[in-house]
Every structure is written in structure tokens, then in C-alpha cells.
Amino acid sequence: MARSGPLRFQLNGHPVEVPCEEARVLLDLVREDLRLTGTKRGCDLGTCGCCTVLLDGRPTLSCLTLARLVEGRSVVTVEGASPPQGLSPVQKAFVELGATQCGFCTPGFVLTATALLRSSPHPSREEIERAISGNLCRCTGYLKIIEAIQAAAEVR
Amino acid sequence: MSTATPDAYRLLGRRIPYVEGPLKVTGRAEYTDDIQRPGMLVGRLLRSPWPHARLRSLDVSAARALPGVHAVLTGERYPTPFGVLPITHDETAIAVDKARYIGDIIAAVAAQDERTAEAALSLIHADVEPLPEYSDPRGGVSPVPEPIHARGLAGSNIQKEVLQHFGDVDAAIARAAATTRVRGTFAGVTHAFTEPMATVAEATPDGRLTVWSATQVPHYLHRALSEVLGIPMHRIRVIKPEVGGGFGGKSDPLPHEIVCAALAIETGRPVKILFDREDVFFTNHGRHPTQNDVRVAAEADGTLLAYDIEALIDGGAWSSFGTVTTYYNGVLAMGPYRVPNFRYKGRRVYTTKPPSGAMRAHGGTNIRYSIEVALDMLAEKVGLDPFALREKNALPPNSTTVNEFRITSTSFRQCLAAAREKSGWDRKFRQLPYGRGVGLGCGFYISGSNSPIHFTPKMPQSTVHLKVDMDGGIAVQSMQADIGQGSNTLLAAIVAEVLGVDLERVHVQRVDSDVSPVDLGSYSSRVTFMMGNAARAAAEQLKGKLVVAAAELLARRPEEIAVGHERFEIANDPATGVSFLEALHKAMESTGALTVSGSFQTKPVGGTFKGARAGTAPAYSFAAYVAEVDVDVETGEYRVVKIWAAFDCGRALNRLAVEGQIEGSIHMGLGQVMGESMNYRGSRLFNPSLLEYKIPMPQQMPEVEILLVGEDDPEGPFGAKEAGEGPLIATLPAIGNALYDAIGVRFTELPITPDRVLRGLDQRHAEHRSWKGD
Numbered sequence: 015m016a017r018s019g020p021l022r023f024q025l026n027g028h029p030v031e032v033p034c035e036e037a038r039v040l041l042d043l044v045r046e047d048l049r050l051t052g053t054k055r056g057c058d059l060g061t062c063g064c065c066t067v068l069l070d071g072r073p074t075l076s077c078l079t080l081a082r083l084v085e086g087r088s089v090v091t092v093e094g095a096s097p098p099q100g101l102s103p104v105q106k107a108f109v110e111l112g113a114t115q116c117g118f119c120t121p122g123f124v125l126t127a128t129a130l131l132r133s134s135p136h137p138s139r140e141e142i143e144r145a146i147s148g149n150l151c152r153c154t155g156y157l158k159i160i161e162a163i164q165a166a167a168e169v170r
Numbered sequence: 171m172s173t174a175t176p177d178a179y180r181l182l183g184r185r186i187p188y189v190e191g192p193l194k195v196t197g198r199a200e201y202t203d204d205i206q207r208p209g210m211l212v213g214r215l216l217r218s219p220w221p222h223a224r225l226r227s228l229d230v231s232a233a234r235a236l237p238g239v240h241a242v243l244t245g246e247r248y249p250t251p252f253g254v255l256p257i258t259h260d261e262t263a264i265a266v267d268k269a270r271y272i273g274d275i276i277a278a279v280a281a282q283d284e285r286t287a288e289a290a291l292s293l294i295h296a297d298v299e300p301l302p303e304y305s306d307p308r309g310g311v312s313p314v315p316e317p318i319h320a321r322g323l324a325g326s327n328i329q330k331e332v333l334q335h336f337g338d339v340d341a342a343i344a345r346a347a348a349t350t351r352v353r354g355t356f357a358g359v360t361h362a363f364t365e366p367m368a369t370v371a372e373a374t375p376d377g378r379l380t381v382w383s384a385t386q387v388p389h390y391l392h393r394a395l396s397e398v399l400g401i402p403m404h405r406i407r408v409i410k411p412e413v414g415g416g417f418g419g420k421s422d423p424l425p426h427e428i429v430c431a432a433l434a435i436e437t438g439r440p441v442k443i444l445f446d447r448e449d450v451f452f453t454n455h456g457r458h459p460t461q462n463d464v465r466v467a468a469e470a471d472g473t474l475l476a477y478d479i480e481a482l483i484d485g486g487a488w489s490s491f492g493t494v495t496t497y498y499n500g501v502l503a504m505g506p507y508r509v510p511n512f513r514y515k516g517r518r519v520y521t522t523k524p525p526s527g528a529m530r531a532h533g534g535t536n537i538r539y540s541i542e543v544a545l546d547m548l549a550e551k552v553g554l555d556p557f558a559l560r561e562k563n564a565l566p567p568n569s570t571t572v573n574e575f576r577i578t579s580t581s582f583r584q585c586l587a588a589a590r591e592k593s594g595w596d597r598k599f600r601q602l603p604y605g606r607g608v609g610l611g612c613g614f615y616i617s618g619s620n621s622p623i624h625f626t627p628k629m630p631q632s633t634v635h636l637k638v639d640m641d642g643g644i645a646v647q648s649m650q651a652d653i654g655q656g657s658n659t660l661l662a663a664i665v666a667e668v669l670g671v672d673l674e675r676v677h678v679q680r681v682d683s684d685v686s687p688v689d690l691g692s693y694s695s696r697v698t699f700m701m702g703n704a705a706r707a708a709a710e711q712l713k714g715k716l717v718v719a720a721a722e723l724l725a726r727r728p729e730e731i732a733v734g735h736e737r738f739e740i741a742n743d744p745a746t747g748v749s750f751l752e753a754l755h756k757a758m759e760s761t762g763a764l765t766v767s768g769s770f771q772t773k774p775v776g777g778t779f780k781g782a783r784a785g786t787a788p789a790y791s792f793a794a795y796v797a798e799v800d801v802d803v804e805t806g807e808y809r810v811v812k813i814w815a816a817f818d819c820g821r822a823l824n825r826l827a828v829e830g831q832i833e834g835s836i837h838m839g840l841g842q843v844m845g846e847s848m849n850y851r852g853s854r855l856f857n858p859s860l861l862e863y864k865i866p867m868p869q870q871m872p873e874v875e876i877l878l879v880g881e882d883d884p885e886g887p888f889g890a891k892e893a894g895e896g897p898l899i900a901t902l903p904a905i906g907n908a909l910y911d912a913i914g915v916r917f918t919e920l921p922i923t924p925d926r927v928l929r930g931l932d933q934r935h936a937e938h939r940s941w942k943g944d
Contacts (some may be wrong), residue, residue, distance in 0.1 A: 054414075054446070055203060061859060062860050093781050101192060104194060104583070105195035112187060115654035115656070115834065116365065117190070118655060119364045120197075144870055150364060151364070152834070155838075155874070156835045157874060
């Protein structure tokens with residue numbers, strides 16, 4: 015762990031090599047150093063889920079993850095979950111069904127939902143609720159988010 | 171007439187996805203913390219660890235000397251008081267003589283990075299004299315040794331006292347056949363939006379100051395910056411990026427916004443202040459901890475005779491919106507029923523706690539809970555079904571309340587009918603098995619405050635500008651603040667509707683005081699009604715110009731021209747017409763780009779007595795909710811299974827957004843009932859995190875059936891009224907009354923946690939009162 019050389023990992027499908035202090039947190043690395051600001055800082059304590067990224071495909075709180083731990087692994091942020099043009103099925107469903115309001119929690123939900131549908135293409139409502147229970151949303155009451163995930167599952 | 175016919179309009183009334191949705195789902199929407207400026211410094215705030223202390227001196231020399239520190243500010247540099255209400259300016263950007271709560275800002279630092287800024291804060295030494303702590307508002311109603319503010323009423327900590335009496339309440343109670351009384355206790359709750367407050371400020375050598383901030387009301391911030399910093403408004407530019415939720419918590423101009431600007435001026439460098447979650451909790455401005463005492467009197471047949479209300483409201487350290495809060499806790503009891511006699515004594519008391527302020531359904535929530543529970547008790551007492559009691563007393567359309575609120579449209583009776591039928595009330599109420607129950611809760615709310623907070627200069631409440639150039643894109647400029655509620659989408663849809671164009675042709679510009687006409691922003695549920703009307707007026711003007719141009723091209727009179735889809739056509743010969751662009755280019759021949767301005771001003775309504783303006787609105791929303799609950803009588807845990815939400819927002823212009831507002835409101839109301847609470851030990855908040863302050867999980871959300879039954883409001887844009895705050899209010903009493911139906915226990919203290927449920931059951935058993943066979 016005690017390495018001070020450059021950090022190498024796959025970010026949104028591309029190899030990156032960045033200087034990184036030992037104590038640097040993944041959220042800071044992604045948001046501040048690499049300027050991928052789609053990953054949101056909501057609490058810095060692992061309580062809100064706004065900073066969710068996919069680490070080797072699994073939803074992970076980047077504010078509680080030491081950047082050094084992603085050495086050699088794959089990190090996907092919301093920027094990497096979006097096709098170059100247009101929207102992914104999850105994103106499209108979120109837009110069409112009004113699953114965004116203020117939008118601050120949305121990148122985290124999009125990534126959580128994307129990972130869920132990859133591991134469970136046709137999740138039950140209970141599975142969806144469990145999967146998103148680490149992501150807080152104060153605007154929607156979750157109902158339109160759940161609907162959007164269900165709709166995206168049907169499209170797939 | 172009814173919103174049941176969405177086809178009345180091409181676009182409005184349908185489900186219109188939010189226009190900025192694609193930016194939000196891809197992470198491309200820009201929030202304040204996403205803004206990066208060259209050479210930007212980090213601003214940090216030193217907060218008081220004392221609930222109440224005189225600041226004898228602050229030694230900042232070591233902090234100033236630390237390499238990497240660019241500025242250290244203390245209170246005396248910018249001592250001009252400010253506040254959201256012009257009549258209660260009792261805040262300063264940084265504490266000047268005293269710290270008034272744990273979390274009060276006592277110094278600020280701008281440094282090259284976070285670590286240096288934190289180190290600088292730790293080097294500031296404060297010499298203080300501790301002062302008495304006042305954490306309980308009951309202790310502040312009479313004179314105290316060291317009032318928190320000099321402006322407290324007669325040496326006490328009372329910030330505002332309201333006494334109102336209409337009719338003769340004592341006489342009415344004396345002749346009443348039935349009275350009920352509820353003494354309600356409500357913990358403070360907070361907005362818990364996901365985006366922490368953030369501000370970026372930059373002072374440039376041309377003498378201008380630019381401030382980007384997560385705010386609901388850019389204009390109030392603009393005013394406060396000017397007043398405190400002593401810079402004319404025209405040299406300050408306020409920009410509102412995307413805002414990650416507000417719910418009232420970003421509607422006051424906040425001290426850190428001014429501090430950030432001051433640091434930018436001091437250092438000549440851009441400065442960012444970003445709150446952590448603890449900062450957000452200590453800044454609070456959430457719903458006030460409240461105690462109320464409500465007496466309701468009625469005739470034997472259930473006809474309401476009087477309300478007698480007292481409220482003691484824990485304000486925290488500042489006034490904020492508190493004067494309004496104090497009025498609202500009484501006057502927002504007036505609807506949706508006819509109440510001929512009314513008395514209210516309300517007091518808001520300063521305490522040495524984080525300030526409370528405006529939170530969604532401001533001032534109307536706690537009092538409504540107590541009223542609706544008292545009415546449930548009254549129905550039982552006089553032997554009426556809860557629906558029948560409400561139907562009997564419902565305010566009719568075009569009526570006036572005893573305190574002279576003007577009621578125009580109300581579909582409250584339709585709300586009652588829909589909620590009763592769809593919920594299956596008649597076969598459930600008192601008939602479900604023990605542990606299961608249904609309850610009714612109702613409410614109403616203002617569609618914007620009829621009187622704007624600022625009266626000078628006198629001008630319309632809302633103004634919208636439209637600019638269209640030869641490219642055919644229509645830019646909407648306004649200072650409404652989209653904070654997620656969908657106001658950008660609403661304005662775009664209104665403009666597109668009037669002009670017959672596709673939504674993608676309309677672009678709502680980011681709020682920027684350099685280009686956006688002044689408006690009072692997003693609070694008090696004013697945007698749809700006021701900005702909507704202003705946008706419509708602007709679009710009608712633009713239409714007028716385009717119709718004249720089209721008429722000229724078609725060699726007809728303007729009266730003969732109709733608006734088609736992306737074209738203008740001859741009304742009785744729709745096949746003959748010109749395209750939108752053809753008409754536009756014709757219209758531009760003499761003037762170039764077209765710009766128009768539409769505005770909205772409220773009509774004078776309400777009485778002339780002191781405080782008569784509080785609670786007046788150009789229209790009101792109405793609600794009747796039924797909740798069904800399932801209680802585990804062994805553990806005290808309960809589930810809200812379903813809510814039937816019958817709501818009158820006039821015509822729903824964007825069904826998707828209205829549903830979103832209702833569902834989100836129910837979630838927030840559910841939180842206040844089931845567990846949200848700002849927990850204090852003395853004056854110290856001890857749950858300042860989203861782990862310890864728990865908002866409801868997805869698993870706790872009930873099924874929600876939305877019943878939109880409103881008829882067109884005569885003055886609302888296309889018949890619309892508000893749907894952003896009113897939908898919260900009825901949630902709480904519907905659940906409270908459902909719990910009574912389920913287990914026979916009245917809950918008058920919120921939140922209703924499982925331990926309180928068990929205690930309630932123990933109490934009922936101790937009183938040997940049986941319920942549904944238990």
C-alpha cells in the first residue's frame with residue numbers, strides 16, 4: 015500500500031496514470047484531480063451515495079475509498095456510463111419518467127441502476143429497493159426512480 | 171373546465187420530461203461546486219463551539235502569518251446587519267460582538283488549499299465570556315438576564331408575538347355542543363437536500379463582483395451582498411448554477427455567501443466555500459420545533475364554531491423568515507373549512523440553537539397536524555364520519571374567510587369525494603382488523619405570497635423576458651430558480667404552448683442577474699402561478715408580433731391568423747400559412763432580434779388590520795389524503811401501506827412534475843411523522859449527519875395513488891395553482907389519524923417513533939380502553 019509512484023488504473027475504459035498521495039480519496043482524485051465532476055460530493059461520510067462510482071462493476075462509495083486501492087482496477091464514473099452520443103437505456107428511462115428532480119443524486123442512482131441491471135436483468139421491486147437503499151434522494155420519494163429502473167429493465 | 175381533459179392544450183397537461191434531464195443523468199449539469207476558477211482559493215469558516223458567548227477578542231495574528239493564508243476575516247470588517255425580511259435584519263456575515271449558537275460563524279479564512287485553511291482556523295484564538303444558554307423557548311418568554319438579541323420583546327427572547335382575534339371565540343366555545351383539544355409537540359426537522367451549500371465569488375479589476383451560489387432566491391442574495399459589502403447592486407453579478415435541492419433551506423441569503431464574496435474582495439482571487447454535511451446541519455433554517463395548543467368548538471351537528479390556537483415556536487438564533495412563520499402558524503389554520511370565530515396567540519422565541527426558517531409547507535404543517543387530529547376527535551365526538559365533518563364545513567369557491575383571505579377556486583369537495591371513493595373508506599374506516607387503519611388528513615396552501623417581501627421599488631412580482639433572433643431559438647430569461655421542481659420546463663412549455671412551437675426551440679437561460687429580469691425566486695410556491703403568468707404574457711406579446719408579420723405575408727388581417735404547429739395559418743383556411751421562421755424573419759425586418767417582456771402583479775386582496783397580509787395569496791391549493799397503515803403492536807413499528815392523494819392544483823400543467831412534487835412531498839411528510847428529528851441536548855445538535863438524521867428509505871415509501879381533481883383557477887396561468895408545498899401538509903395528519911383508527915391511540919407528539927407507539931399502547935391499556943377487540 016505504501017506507494018508514492020503514479021497510480022495506474024482503467025478509468026471509463028481508458029488507462030490513466032496520475033500522481034496520487036497515499037491518503038488521497040477516490041472522490042477527490044476523480045472530482046478534483048481528474049475534473050470528472052459528474053461524481054457528486056454530498057456528505058463525505060458514506061451516507062448519501064451521491065459519489066457512487068463502479069469499481070470493477072460494483073457500486074462503490076468513492077468518498078470512502080482510498081484512491082490507491084483502485085490500482086490496476088476498473089473505475090467507471092457517470093461520464094463513462096454515458097454513450098458518446100445519446101443516453102444509455104437507464105439514463106433514457108430516468109429522463110422520460112421524471113426520475114430526476116434536482117439531479118444531484120442522479121449520477122449515483124444511474125450507476126447503481128446500471129450495475130443492478132447488469133447483474134440482475136429483471137430485478138423484482140424488492141431487489142431494486144435494496145439496491146438503491148444506499149443512495150439518498152430527497153426530491154422524488156424514490157417512486158419514479160424505481161419506475162425508471164423497471165422500465166430500463168424491460169427495454170433490455 | 172376540468173383538468174381531466176389534457177387535450178385542451180397541445181403540450182400543457184401532458185407528462186413533459188424535465189428539459190435539463192439529459193444533463194443531469196449524464197453528470198453534465200453544472201452545480202456550484204463544479205465551478206473551477208483560475209487561482210481559486212479555499213474559504214473556510216471558524217464556527218462557535220459555544221451556544222452563547224461574548225467575543226472579547228479574537229487573535230488572528232498567527233493564522234494571518236501562516237504561509238499560504240491570503241486573508242483572515244472577523245466580524246467587525248463587515249458589521250452591517252442583514253436578513254431575509256427587511257424588518258428583521260439581525261444577522262451579520264460573521265459574528266460581531268456575540269456568538270449566538272454552536273455553529274455561528276466567528277471568523278473566516280481564505281488559503282491556497284484546504285489543509286492550510288484548516289490549519290489557519292486552528293491558530294485563531296478567541297477570548298470569550300460565556301453567556302447564559304437558552305435552549306428552551308419556554309424560558310425565553312419573560313425577561314432574561316442576557317437576551318440573545320437586543321431586539322427581543324421587552325427584555326425577553328421573544329422575536330415575534332402575534333395576537334389575532336376575529337369574532338368572539340369565548341362566546342362561541344361557551345355555546346358549543348362539542349369541543350376538542352390537541353396539545354401538539356413537534357421536533358424540528360430539516361431540509362436534508364443532497365447538495366451541500368456552496369458559493370464561488372470573484373472580484374475583478376473592472377470593479378465588479380461575480381457570485382455563483384446554490385440559492386433559491388438569487389435576488390435576495392443580490393440585495394444582501396450589496397447592503398453588507400457596500401457595493402451597488404449593478405456592480406454585483408449573481409449567477410445560479412443548478413441547485414441540488416432547496417425546500418426552503420437555500421432561500422435566505424446566508425452568511426457564508428457574503429463571507430465568500432468578502433474573501434474574494436480581500437484577496438483579489440476567486441474563492442470557493444463548500445459546506446460539509448455538518449455545516450449544512452448547523453446552518454439549518456429547517457422547520458421550527460413547535461408546541462401548539464388547539465381548541466376546536468362545534469355545534470352538535472358538527473358545524474364548526476371556533477378555533478382557539480396558541481403556538482410557541484423555537485426560532486433558534488436568528489429571525490430568518492420567523493415573523494412570517496409566527497403568523498403562518500395561526501393563519502394557515504384558516505382553510506379549507508369555514509371557521510367563523512378565530513383566536514390566535516403565537517410567539518416565536520430566539521434560542522441559542524441553529525436558526526430555524528422556511529421549510530417546504532412553511533408554517534402550515536405543524537398547526538395543520540394538530541387541527542386535523544382535533545377534527546378527527548370532533549367527528550368521533552359528534553358521531554360523524556370524518557369525511558362528513560369536512561364536507562359539512564368545506565369553504566365554498568369564491569368565499570372569504572373570517573380573517574379576510576380571498577378564496578377563489580377550490581375543488582376541496584372534489585378532493586374529499588375522490589379520496590373517499592378511491593380509498594374504499596366506507597368499507598375500511600373502523601372496520602379493518604386491529605392494527606390496521608385508515609385516516610383522513612386535509613390541507614390547503616398558498617400559491618405564492620400575495621405581498622412580496624420587498625416593496626421598494628414597487629414593481630411586478632414576476633417578470634419574464636423572451637429573446638428570439640434569426641436562428642429561431644427562443645431564449646427565456648427569468649430569475650425563477652429551478653431547484654429541481656421543474657420550473658425551467660414549465661416556463662419553456664408555456665412559451666411553446668402559446669407560440670405553437672416545439673419545446674426544443676425554447677431554451678431557458680441560467681439565472682444571471684446581468685441578463686435575467688428581477689424576480690423573487692423560488693419559495694412560497696409562487697413560481698408556477700406568478701412566473702407562469704409572466705411567461706404567458708411575454709409569449710402572448712411575441713405571438714402578437716409574429717401574427718402581424720404572418721398576416722402581412724399572407725395578405726390578411728391579423729385577426730384572421732391562427733397559431734398552428736410551428737406555423738401561422740389562416741384560421742378558416744388552415745392549409746394556407748407560413749412557417750414560424752418565415753413569420754419571424756418578416757417580423758425582424760425593421761427591428762432585428764425580437765425581445766419582449768411579460769410580467770405578473772398580484773391584485774390587492776385581504777384585510778387592512780395588522781398582519782392582514784400574512785397568508786394572503788392569489789390562489790390556494792387544496793388537499794384531502796387518506797393513509798392506510800399497518801402497525802406491529804408487538805414492536806411498535808408501522809408501515810404506511812398506501813396514500814390516496816387527492817389534490818387540487820387547478821390545472822396540472824406538467825403532470826410528471828406535479829406527480830413528482832406530490833410523491834416527494836409525501837416522502838418528506840412521512841419522514842417528519844416516522845422519525846426525522848433534529849435532536850438537541852441543551853443547545854447542542856447531536857445528530858448532524860445523514861446517518862443519524864434519517865430520511866425514509868425506499869422500502870418505507872407507501873404506494874401513492876394521485877388523484878388530480880382540480881378545476882381551472884380563474885387567475886392562474888392556464889388555470890394552474892401550486893403543487894410544490896401543499897402536497898406535504900395532509901400527509902402528516904392522514905397518517906396520525908390512521909394510527910388512531912388502527913390501534914386507538916392519539917399521537918400528538920412528532921415524530922411518532924416505535925417506542926412512542928408502544929408507550930401509547932401501554933397508556934391505553936392502563937386506561938382500560940379497548941379498541942377493535944384489543
